[in-house]
Amino acid sequence: MQRKKLFALYAVLSSLVFTNASGSIPAHAAQINQAVAVSSVSNDVTTAKEEVTLTKATIKKYSKKYTYKNKNKKVVMEAVYNRPVLKGNFDSLKKINKFYEKQEKEWLRSFENYLDDAKEFSEEGDFPIYNDNVSYEVTYNQKGYLSIVTSGYFYTGGAHGTPYTDAHTFDLNTGKELKLTDIMKGSDKTIKNKIYKAFEKKIKANKEAYFSDALKTVKETAGKKSNFYLKKGKICFYYDVYALAPYAAGMVEASIPFTSKDTFKIAF
Structure with missing residues (x-):
């Protein structure tokens, strides 16, 4: 009998804590329940966010x-700099954005090194404005990988300016810049030989268009620099103007298809 009374008292006290005279749930109890519900939802959202795998980047x-x-208010140097900004609240994307912010700062320091010369020549008469135009192209943006080729054209007078290229490839889910050894199978020597063969085929098909030591240059430098980018169906390797051929030839490229047997670690 005593035990039944205790259980009855406990039930009454419980109802007083969570129910007021009108039978509704008091504000403080509602807040507790709401907090529990929000906490539960937040945990679900966090878990879902951690499981997201990026396959493609949105770029602005x-x-x-x-x-x-x-000093005479005459323009002596000007440039337009364009770079990609990846959209999304992911650490990996922020890391890539910081990389390109740093690239711009380094380019600017290099560009401003010519300012004294530009000012000096501008005082000698009708001298052309030094200028640079930096743009970029997204060549690959799928399956969690991103390749961007940045190109510039720096002009300081004369018959023509100097074009240049800089390419980088990233893992969208880590923000890491990929090296050739992250992409291609085999030792450094094996990778170098595959690149050499790609250029050898291209150069031998039209020897007159290249410098006589073009293949020697490729053999000595292939795979040592970040001179590659991904494109639909293939990986492209490049050399800037004057490296393998005269100015008129422009940037020289060779490629290896993704279908090449026993070549790639990643299924692009």
């Missing part, structure tokens, strides 16, 4: 113009 173009004048 950032553009900035730089203008420099001499």
Whole structure:
């Protein structure tokens, strides 16, 4: 009998804590329940976010113009710099964005090294404005990997300017920049030989268009620099103007298809 009374008292006290006179749940109890519910939802969202695998990046173009004048307010140097900005609240994407922010700062320091010369020549008469135009192209953006080729054209007078290229490939889920050894199978020597054979085929097909030591240059430098990018169906290797051929030939490229047997670690 005593035990039944205790259980009855416990039931009444419990109802007083969570129910007021009108039979509704008091505000403080509702807040407790709400907090528990929010906590539960938040945990679910966090778990879902951690499981997200990025397959493709959303990219917005950032553009900035730089203008420099001499003491007479005459423009002596100018440039337009374009770079990619990856959208999304992921650490890996933020890491890639920081990489390109750093690239812009390094380019700017290099560009401004010419400012004194530009000012000096501008005082000698009708001298062309030094300028650079930096743009980029997304050549591969799928299956969790991103390749971007940045190109510039730096002009300081004369018949033509100097074009240049800089390419980088990233894992979208880690933000890591990939090296050739991350992409291709085999030792450094094996990878180098495959690149050499790709250029050898191209150069031998039209020897007159290249410098006589073009293949020697490839043999000595293939695989040592970050001179590659991904494109639909293949990996492309490149050399800038004057490296293997005269200016008119432009950038020289060779490629290896993704279907090449026993070549790639990643299924692009």
